[in-house]
Structure formats: structure tokens, C-alpha cells
Amino acid sequence: MIQLIIANNYEDMSKKASKLLISRIKDTIPLNLGLATGSTPVGLYKELVTEYANGNLDFEHTRTFNLDEYIGLSPYNPNSYSYYMWKHFFSHINIRKENIHIPPGIFANEQKVIDDYEEAIVQAGGIDLQVLGIGANGHIGFNEPGESLSVSTHIVELKSETIKANSRFFENKDEVPKKAITMGMGKIMEAKEILLLASGKEKAKALAQTVKGIVETHCPSTILQIHPNVKIIADKEASFLIADRIRASNNCILFSSDRMEQYG
Numbered sequence: 001m002i003q004l005i006i007a008n009n010y011e012d013m014s015k016k017a018s019k020l021l022i023s024r025i026k027d028t029i030p031l032n033l034g035l036a037t038g039s040t041p042v043g044l045y046k047e048l049v050t051e052y053a054n055g056n057l058d059f060e061h062t063r064t065f066n067l068d069e070y071i072g073l074s075p076y077n078p079n080s081y082s083y084y085m086w087k088h089f090f091s092h093i094n095i096r097k098e099n100i101h102i103p104p105g106i107f108a109n110e111q112k113v114i115d116d117y118e119e120a121i122v123q124a125g126g127i128d129l130q131v132l133g134i135g136a137n138g139h140i141g142f143n144e145p146g147e148s149l150s151v152s153t154h155i156v157e158l159k160s161e162t163i164k165a166n167s168r169f170f171e172n173k174d175e176v177p178k179k180a181i182t183m184g185m186g187k188i189m190e191a192k193e194i195l196l197l198a199s200g201k202e203k204a205k206a207l208a209q210t211v212k213g214i215v216e217t218h219c220p221s222t223i224l225q226i227h228p229n230v231k232i233i234a235d236k237e238a239s240f241l242i243a244d245r246i247r248a249s250n251n252c253i254l255f256s257s258d259r260m261e262q263y264g
């Protein structure tokens with residue numbers, strides 16, 4: 001079941017998302033939080049950092065598991081997702097270093113890295129709340145469209161459209177790594193609750209497919225339709241293709257903005 005909540009704009013999306021996370025961080029101890037990078041959740045992290053700075057939030061008992069990392073980038077590389085996470089979030093809160101999990105971009109033994117990452121999630125008891133962004137091609141994590149989807153953490157060749165989209169963070173397109181390591185669809189779908197964020201008209205087509213399209217591997221996000229507890233918070237631009245048409249269909253319920261207040 002997908003619940004779609006329409007936000008007015010990026011800021012509103014970030015605030016609504018932070019309300020949900022704050023509620024879970026306060027209520028679930030310990031909380032296993034799956035996290036995404038990219039431009040979409042930057043505002044969410046900013047909100048959470050502000051709440052922490054104001055003394056309203058404690059990350060002592062929060063464990064995090066990031067979705068993905070570029071292959072070949074060390075945590076000290078400003079374009080790595082590890083660097084991103086410290087810059088936007090971890091450096092500003094009281095999370096314990098040993099509770100942070102991000103797949104490494106540089107390693108000697110691929111299978112060990114994969115097994116260790118899967119095991120760390122299992123040992124923690126699974127992910128309680130998984131935050132996702134979405135690619136314009138429907139990828140989640142770096143599970144790219146294709147003939148099949150991988151269940152476990154795996155190494156993936158990035159699609160040319162993903163490399164192009166992500167080149168905005170690099171000096172030029174050639175610098176974007178061609179491969180990434182990503183959590184597979186299995187651990188994402190095993191999360192007890194999923195929160196997908198989408199902002200901007202570039203995401204509108206993928207978002208419409210996510211909630212209304214046929215469930216298929218060529219648009220990985222459509223698989224979320226068969227998860228029992230998915231919330232999507234999308235701004236007006238990202239939801240313009242669907243918002244007026246899906247008052248209540250079988251697999252998606254549209255909430256007015258105010259319904260999110262319940263998480264406050």
C-alpha cells in the first residue's frame with residue numbers, strides 16, 4: 001500500500017519528512033534507519049540537524065544503513081556518499097560512529113563486503129524505516145532498470161542516464177564513477193516502513209509509474225506497490241501527473257497535506 005502525501009514545495013516536503021522521522025526517532029528505540037543521499041534528502045537532513053541543535057532530538061540509539069556508494073571513491077573524496085553523509089548529517093548530531101553503516105567504495109574482497117553489509121543489517125534486526133529518493137528512470141538506491149533486479153547488496157553498472165543526472169555534482173561527466181555498490185531490493189523491501197521523497201518535475205514520470213504503473217523491473221520503484229507500508233512525500237512538481245487523478249485507487253491513497261500533522 002502506498003500513501004502519497006503532496007507537499008507544496010521542496011521545503012514543505014523536507015519538513016513533512018522530518019516530522020515523520022522525528023516521530024520514529026523518538027518512539028522506536030533503537031531505531032534502524034535506512035538512508036539515501038543525492039539532492040532530495042538534503043533538506044530533510046537540515047531539518048533534523050536543526051531539531052537536534054534545538055535540543056529536541058537524540059540520536060544516541062539510532063543506527064543508520066546507507067543505500068549506496070560509488071565504487072572507487074574513498075570516504076575522503078567530497079563526491080563520495082560517505083563524505084556527503086558526514087557533511088550534511090552525521091557531523092552535526094550525536095550519532096555513535098559504530099552505529100553508522102555505509103557500504104565502502106574501495107575494497108579488496110567484494111564478496112566479503114557484500115556479505116558483511118547484509119549481515120550487519122540482519123544483526124541489527126532489519127531496517128525499521130528506509131528513506132528513499134528516486135531516479136528519473138525509477139531507480140531506487142542504485143537498483144537500475146533492467147531485465148531483473150538483485151535481492152542482495154551488489155555491484156552495479158550505472159546507466160548512462162544516471163551518470164548524466166549525477167554529473168551535476170562532479171566537475172565533468174567523465175569523473176562520475178561508472179559503478180556503484182548498492183543495497184538490493186530485498187533489504188529495501190524488508191524494511192518495516194518506507195519513505196520515498198520526490199521533488200521536481202524531472203521525477204514526475206517515474207513517480208506516476210511508481211504509484212500507477214505495472215510492477216516491473218524496468219521501473220524498479222514500481223515494486224514498492226507490493227510493500228505493505230510505503231509513504232511517498234512528493235512536491236507539487238513531482239506529483240503533477242498524478243495528484244488530481246488518484247484520489248483513492250487500489251494501491252495508492254492520496255492524503256491532503258494536513259494528514260501529515262499526525263506525525264507531529
Ligand code: F6R
Pocket residue numbers: 035036037038039040041067068081132133134135139140141142
Ligand atoms: C542515493 C540514491 C539514489 C538517489 C536518486 C535521486 O543514495 O539512492 O537512488 O536517491 O538517484 O537522486 P537525487 O535526489 O539527487 O535526484
